[in-house]
Amino acid sequence: MPLTVRDLLAIPALRLQLAAGAAGLGRTVEAAHASEATDPSAWLEGGEVVMTTGLLLGPGSDDLAAFIGDLDRAGAAALVLGLGPSLPHQQVPPALARAADRHGLPLVTVPERTSPAAVTKAVFDARSAEERRLLERTLRTQRRLTAAAASPDGLADLLTAWYRATGLAVVVCDVLARPLGAAGADAAEVLADAATVLDAVALRGLRGSGGGELPSGPVHAQPLGAARLRGFVVLVGASTAETRLLGSVLVSLLSVELERRHLAEEPRRRHRTTVLSRLFAADLSASRATALLSSVNLSAGPLRALAVHVAARADPPPGTGRPSEAAETAADLALAIPGGLARAVGTTVEAVVPEGTDALALLARFAPGRPAGIGPAVAPQHAALSLRQAHALLPASTQAGRPVTAAEAGSVRLLLSLGSPALLAAFADTALAALDAADPDHELTETLRVWLETNGSWAETSALLGLHRHTVQNRIAKIGRLTGRHMDRAEDRIDLWLALRAREAAGS
Structure with missing residues (x-):
């Protein structure tokens, strides 16, 4: 005390x-x-x-x-x-x-x-004695925690030993905030209360911690893992000098336990990698695809393939036995993907997800900033086709700085987004400069936009703008004279339409 x-x-x-x-x-x-x-x-x-x-x-x-x-x-x-x-x-x-x-x-x-010196010495002696008692208690508790961690049910016994020794409730979860164990508290309730705290800690990986005053009490969350984030520990209750000293011991023991569990999952990851390799075969039959999905508890619904490029600069030196960055990213994605179908091929991660899965959210969480292609939804036997399209989208994703989906692969907006704002602005100005000078109120520009979007329909443009048909025709003729374009020629129409779109994409 x-x-x-x-x-x-x-x-x-x-x-x-x-x-x-x-x-x-x-x-x-x-x-x-x-x-x-x-x-x-x-x-x-x-x-x-x-x-x-x-x-x-x-x-x-x-x-x-x-x-x-x-x-x-x-x-x-x-x-x-x-x-x-x-x-x-x-x-x-x-x-x-x-x-x-x-x-x-x-x-x-x-x-x-x-003398004042006597009072000072008494305070110093009492404080030293208390710190010595605290250290002795901490060492005894540390030995109990270490013994509990080495027991057959290491995680449960460790959490129980912690709660009995400190009185602080504790909850452990994986990187998706799914409970793995708890002592002294309802895991689901604590994790629901601490969701924002865990999100903030997750952004910093293994480098940070967080806490706050929540309905379940004061909480403190810390990341778990050796070289990579494997989960979180959440402590509920006010900390003391003893629990602060023991906290690092608990985090170390829990990190070892989660790393052990990660290694124990390796046979299952290898099995899922084999399943995924067979699913990507070019000559796969529908019945065989259904059987493969059934082996990982997935129904034979439409799938999308993902391809994620992972830079090799962080990979361990050959011969160290440590997994590559791509392998670790694949393992992370496998945690969240139904069926866990993800694998590393060189510096690329390949995966398949059921059609309803939010692939963009998965990539934002487990592969932030990585170039990624998301293939179209296909029947399971055509997963290889979706994968080829996902790979084909990687260059566009690299240049766009975000994941790209097959649905937008042919989009003009995607093509325009790959150009720099200065380049887009220059292209638009070249095509529209004469029109800008003669049209300060943008009446001609708006007429051009509507006319092009209605495929040159005089009647529809007139109706949408509330103008007489002859007024629309006169404006389009004037635009042709100003820009030097032949408005009945497809190539000139496309140039003007692209110029308008480029201006939108450049934000001008």
Whole structure:
């Protein structure tokens, strides 16, 4: 237990006496500090016993009240006032005592024969003894936690041992916030409350932690894993010095346990890789595709293939036995993909997902910033076709800086998004500059846009713009003269339409 003012008063050799401020006897003592300054609060960090003879204390009630108020706001644990025939005070000033009672700051007297050094030494000895007891308790608890982690049901026994030793509820989950174990709390409830905290921690991978005050109580979340994020541990309740010391031990043991589980899943990952390889065969029959999907508990519905390029720069040196970045990314995706069908082929990750899966969300979570192609939804026996299209989209994804889907592969918007804003603006200005100069109110430009989008229909353009047919015809003829284009020629129409689209894509 931490040293308090009450504990300090109980040390007989110091001969300390409480004069006022009994409400603060439970304040924690961190250090002792002797000062004759009129305002020592600027030198305090909190938890100090401030010792003074009161040599420079003002005689007025307001001065004494302000002195006590400053100490209280600075977090002082107590004020120790020396009394004696050769000291400035032989008794406690009543105004000082009243202020101490008002603030709940213990005012303690010490006789002249007790030196400040004796008080400082007593505080230091008591703090050292407490830290030694804390370390001994921590070491004993650490040994119990380590023994629990080595038991047959390592995760459950470890969490139970932690809760019994610290009183802090604990929940462990995987990277998708799916519960793996808990002690002292309802895992689903805690994880639901802590969802935003876990999302924030996940963004920093293994480099950060987070916490907050939630309906289930104060929580603190930390990432788990050796070289890669494998899950999270969430502690529920107010931490103590002991639990803060033990927290790193718990995180280390849990990280080892999750890495062990990851390695234990390797045979299943190899099986799913084999299934995926067979599913990507070019001559696959419908019945064979159905059987392959059934082996990983998937129905024979439409599938989409994913192709993700993973840079090789972070790969381990050959011969180290560590998996490549692509293999780790494939394992991460397999956690979230129904059926877990993902594999690494060189520096590319290939996977298939059921048609209703939010592939963009999966990639944003497990392959952020990676070039990725998303193939079309096909019958399972045609998965190889979807994969080829996913691979074909990788160059466009690299240039666009985002995943690209097969649905937008032929889109003009995608093609335009691959150009720089300056290039698009230059193209649009070249085609439309003369029109811009003669059309400050953009009437001609809007007429051109509607006319092109209605495939040159005079009647439909007139109806949409509320103009007479002859007005539309006159405007289109004027546009042709201004731009030097033949409005009845497909090539010129396409140029003007692309110029309008390029301007939209460039944001101008």
